[in-house]
Amino acid sequence: MSVLLYLVPTALGLGLIGLFGFMWSMRSGQYDDMEGAANRILNDDDLQDPQVRPAANDLTGP
Amino acid sequence: MTEQPAIPVQQPASAPVQLELVVEGISSAQAIAQIEQALIGIPDLVYARLNMTTRRLSTQWAHAGYNAAPLFAVLDRFGYRAVPFTTNQAEQEESARTKWLLRCLAVAGFATMNVMLLSVSVWSGNVTEISTETRDLFHWLSALIALPAAGFAGQPFFFNAIRAIRSGEMVMDVPISLGILLALGMSVYETAHHAEHAYFDSALMLLFFLLSGRVLDHVMRLKTRATAANLAALRAPLASRLGPDGSLSEVPADALVAGDVIVVAAGQRIAADGLVTQGQSAVDESFLTGETDRRAVQVGDQVYAGMLNGAGQLQVQVAAAGRQTLLSEIETLIDNAVNSKSRYVQVADRVARVYAPIVHVTAALTAIGWLIAGASLHDAIIIAIAVLIITCPCALALAAPTVQVVVAGALFRKGVLMRSGDVIERMADVDVIVFDKTGTLTLPDVSQPDFARLSDGDLRLAGRLAQSSHHPLARALRDYARRQCGPLAALDNVQELSGQGVCTHYQGMDLRLGSPAFCGLDEATPSGGQSLIAFARDGVVTVLPVEQVLRRDAVETIRQLQAASYRVLILSGDRAEAVEPVAGALGIAEWQAGIKPADKLACLNRMKAEGLTVLMIGDGVNDAPALAGAAVSMSPTTGADVTQAAADALFMGEGLGVVAQTLALCHKGRAVMRENFLLALVYNLVAVPLAIAGWVTPLIAAAAMSGSSVLVSVNALRARSAHRVVSVKQVKSDMGRSG
Structure with missing residues (x-):
C-alpha cells in the first residue's frame, strides 16, 4: 500500500495543476471572446516571412 | 492564445484612457484583421482589440486629449457603424458573478473528480477486502478535499439560503444547503467512527450539477444583457x-x-x-x-x-x-429587460415551500419509524440523513433553468430577445394573436407614398409637422420633405393625439397631419384600399394615398399560425379601407379598423375576460398600452421606445416568421419543462422509498443523483428546435370564437 504515498499526491497534484490552469486562463480573459478566438486562428498576420505569407485576399495561397 | 494587444503598444506617457465602442455588422475573421490592421497608426491609440462575441471594440488611448475622429473614419471606410459605449454597472456585476460561479464550478468539478477517485476505490474495496485503516485514510483524504472545496463552491447557495432564512422566506437553496451540510457533517462523523460509508462525493456532485445549471443560466442572461445593451447603444x-x-x-x-x-x-x-x-x-x-x-x-x-x-x-x-x-x-432599460425575475423560478421557489417541509417531515418520520422498529439511534439518524441527501432537489432545481437557457439561446439565434424566462410559459399558453397593421404586418419603411400631390409650400409645412410624429407614415413624409426641401425647422406646440395625428397652430394657420377624419374629412374618401394620410391647412385638405408593403413572409406566417388553430386578429388604428385589403391578402377574417389605443386595450381585456390568452404584436406608440396589458407581447426592434419598453420580447429583422418560430419553440420548451418536472418527480418517487428503507449507499446516491441530473439536462436540449408550429387548444379557441 506504500504505492499510495506517492500515487495519491500525484493524482491530487495533477488535478490541482488543471484547476489552477483553468483559473489562470479565465482570469487572463481567454474565455471573453470565444467566437473571436475561433476566427483569429485563421489570420496569417503572424507570418513574418513574405515568402510564406500569402497576399491579402489571395484565397488560393502561394 | 494570450492576451496580446493587437496593436504594438507604445509606452503611455500619462494615464491611458479607455474607450469602448459597439460595432455593427462584424461577421468574419477578415473583419477583425481588417479593422485592427487599419487602426494601426492612429495617433494616441495604444491598444485596440475587437471582441467578436460581444461585437465590441475596446480601445486604449495614451492620454485624455485624444482625438477619436480618425478611428470613426476608418470604421466608416469599411462600412462599419460604431457607437461609443459604456459598460453599465449591471452588466459588469453580472459578468463578475458569472466568473465567480465558474470558479466555484471549477473547484467543485476538481474536487468531485478527485473524491470520486477515492470513493470508487472504497466502493470496490468494500466488496473485496479493504482494510479499515486504508478506508479511513481514503475517507480522511476525501474530507481533506471535500470540506474546503464545498466551503468555497457552496457559497452561492449558502449565501442565498442565509438571506432567505433571515427574511423568513423559503427558496430552493435552503434544502440544498441543508442537504450538503448534513451530508458533509455526517460523513465526518462516520469517518471518525471508522464507518463503511461516507457521502463526501454525493455532496460535491450535488454542488457540481447545481452550479452547472446556474452558470448556464448566467451565461445566457449575460449574453442577452450584452446584446440588449448593444442594441440600446446603437439605436437609442x-x-x-x-x-x-x-x-x-x-x-x-x-x-x-x-x-x-x-x-x-x-x-x-x-x-x-x-x-x-x-x-x-x-x-x-x-x-x-x-x-x-x-x-x-x-x-x-x-x-x-x-x-x-x-x-x-x-x-x-x-x-x-x-x-x-x-x-x-440605458441601464434602466436593460435592467427592466433582463432583471425581472422569472415567474417560473418563483414557481420553483413555491415548489420549495411545499417540498422542503414534506422532505424534512419524511426524514423525521423515517428516523422515528426506524427507532420504533428497534434500530439504534445512530442508524436511525444516518438513514434519515440519507433521505435528506437523496431528496436534495438537484434535478428539480435544474428542470426549469436548463430549458429556459436552451430556448432563450435558440430564440437569440433567430433574433428574438426575451426579457424574462417566464415568457416561455406565457407564450405557450397563447390562443389568440392580435396584430397591429402598420409597421407590424407591413414593413416599417413604407414604399414611396404619393407626396407629389402636395404643393411645395404645403410639403414644407407638412414635413415640418411630420418631424413631431413617430408614425411610420409621418416619418416617410418627413424624409421625403427633407430630400425635397432640405433641412426643416421644427414647429412649436405640436400636439400628438395618439392614433389620430399631429396638429399645431402656425402663423395663424391650423395645421393637421393624420387620418382623414382627424383632418376634417368624412370617412367616405375615395381609396383603392390604400392607407391614407391627410394634411390640412386651415381646412384645405390634401389626401395622400400610401401603399404599404407586407412583411416578407407575412402571408405564409399567418397561414401557418391559423393552421395551428391560433385565432388571428388585426386591431388597427387605420381606416377600414386600408385594413381590409391587408386582412384579405393575409386571409385574416377578423379585423377591426379605426381603433383607438384605449379601445385596443379594452378589446384585449374583453378577450381576457373570456378566458383567452392574448399575444399582442405591435410597434406603434398607440400599441403600448395594449402590449403592456396583453398576457404576452412582442415588438419589432424598429418600434417606438415606449412600445419596446412595454413588450416582453423583441424581434429583429424584416420577417414575421420569427413569431411563429417563437411560439413553436416556447411550446416545445414548456412541454420539455413539464417532462423535466415529471422526471424529477419520478426520480424522487423511486429514490425516496429506497432511502427510507435504508438501502441507499453512497454509490446508489451518486448514481441516482447524477443520473437524474444528466437526464434532465439532456432532455432540456430537446427544446433547442421545434420544426413546426404546434397546435394549441383548438377547443378553447373555438369556444372563444362562438362566445
Whole structure:
C-alpha cells in the first residue's frame, strides 16, 4: 500500500495543476471572446516571412 | 492564445484612457484583421482589440486629449457603424458573478473528480477486502478535499439560503444547503467512527450539477444583457437638435452640449437633462420615481434623460448631456429587460415551500419509524440523513433553468430577445394573436407614398409637422420633405393625439397631419384600399394615398399560425379601407379598423375576460398600452421606445416568421419543462422509498443523483428546435370564437 504515498499526491497534484490552469486562463480573459478566438486562428498576420505569407485576399495561397 | 494587444503598444506617457465602442455588422475573421490592421497608426491609440462575441471594440488611448475622429473614419471606410459605449454597472456585476460561479464550478468539478477517485476505490474495496485503516485514510483524504472545496463552491447557495432564512422566506437553496451540510457533517462523523460509508462525493456532485445549471443560466442572461445593451447603444441615443437657423438635425445624444436645444417628439425618450423651453406634455418618469402616473410638464419644468415624452412635443434646453444621463437611461432599460425575475423560478421557489417541509417531515418520520422498529439511534439518524441527501432537489432545481437557457439561446439565434424566462410559459399558453397593421404586418419603411400631390409650400409645412410624429407614415413624409426641401425647422406646440395625428397652430394657420377624419374629412374618401394620410391647412385638405408593403413572409406566417388553430386578429388604428385589403391578402377574417389605443386595450381585456390568452404584436406608440396589458407581447426592434419598453420580447429583422418560430419553440420548451418536472418527480418517487428503507449507499446516491441530473439536462436540449408550429387548444379557441 506504500504505492499510495506517492500515487495519491500525484493524482491530487495533477488535478490541482488543471484547476489552477483553468483559473489562470479565465482570469487572463481567454474565455471573453470565444467566437473571436475561433476566427483569429485563421489570420496569417503572424507570418513574418513574405515568402510564406500569402497576399491579402489571395484565397488560393502561394 | 494570450492576451496580446493587437496593436504594438507604445509606452503611455500619462494615464491611458479607455474607450469602448459597439460595432455593427462584424461577421468574419477578415473583419477583425481588417479593422485592427487599419487602426494601426492612429495617433494616441495604444491598444485596440475587437471582441467578436460581444461585437465590441475596446480601445486604449495614451492620454485624455485624444482625438477619436480618425478611428470613426476608418470604421466608416469599411462600412462599419460604431457607437461609443459604456459598460453599465449591471452588466459588469453580472459578468463578475458569472466568473465567480465558474470558479466555484471549477473547484467543485476538481474536487468531485478527485473524491470520486477515492470513493470508487472504497466502493470496490468494500466488496473485496479493504482494510479499515486504508478506508479511513481514503475517507480522511476525501474530507481533506471535500470540506474546503464545498466551503468555497457552496457559497452561492449558502449565501442565498442565509438571506432567505433571515427574511423568513423559503427558496430552493435552503434544502440544498441543508442537504450538503448534513451530508458533509455526517460523513465526518462516520469517518471518525471508522464507518463503511461516507457521502463526501454525493455532496460535491450535488454542488457540481447545481452550479452547472446556474452558470448556464448566467451565461445566457449575460449574453442577452450584452446584446440588449448593444442594441440600446446603437439605436437609442439620437436627439433632434435645433440648429441656430431653426433647422432640425439628428445628432447622437453624446454630441449634445449644455445649452443646445432639442426637440422631443411625442412618444420619444428625452435624450438629455434640461429645462422645457416650449410646449407642454406629460412625461413618464417611472424609471426615476417608480410613479406610473404621468407628470404634466410645461415651460420652465425640469426634465431628465430617459423620461418618456407623452402626447405633446417639447423643446428642451439641455442642461446636462452625455455619459452621465445617458448611462442611467440605458441601464434602466436593460435592467427592466433582463432583471425581472422569472415567474417560473418563483414557481420553483413555491415548489420549495411545499417540498422542503414534506422532505424534512419524511426524514423525521423515517428516523422515528426506524427507532420504533428497534434500530439504534445512530442508524436511525444516518438513514434519515440519507433521505435528506437523496431528496436534495438537484434535478428539480435544474428542470426549469436548463430549458429556459436552451430556448432563450435558440430564440437569440433567430433574433428574438426575451426579457424574462417566464415568457416561455406565457407564450405557450397563447390562443389568440392580435396584430397591429402598420409597421407590424407591413414593413416599417413604407414604399414611396404619393407626396407629389402636395404643393411645395404645403410639403414644407407638412414635413415640418411630420418631424413631431413617430408614425411610420409621418416619418416617410418627413424624409421625403427633407430630400425635397432640405433641412426643416421644427414647429412649436405640436400636439400628438395618439392614433389620430399631429396638429399645431402656425402663423395663424391650423395645421393637421393624420387620418382623414382627424383632418376634417368624412370617412367616405375615395381609396383603392390604400392607407391614407391627410394634411390640412386651415381646412384645405390634401389626401395622400400610401401603399404599404407586407412583411416578407407575412402571408405564409399567418397561414401557418391559423393552421395551428391560433385565432388571428388585426386591431388597427387605420381606416377600414386600408385594413381590409391587408386582412384579405393575409386571409385574416377578423379585423377591426379605426381603433383607438384605449379601445385596443379594452378589446384585449374583453378577450381576457373570456378566458383567452392574448399575444399582442405591435410597434406603434398607440400599441403600448395594449402590449403592456396583453398576457404576452412582442415588438419589432424598429418600434417606438415606449412600445419596446412595454413588450416582453423583441424581434429583429424584416420577417414575421420569427413569431411563429417563437411560439413553436416556447411550446416545445414548456412541454420539455413539464417532462423535466415529471422526471424529477419520478426520480424522487423511486429514490425516496429506497432511502427510507435504508438501502441507499453512497454509490446508489451518486448514481441516482447524477443520473437524474444528466437526464434532465439532456432532455432540456430537446427544446433547442421545434420544426413546426404546434397546435394549441383548438377547443378553447373555438369556444372563444362562438362566445
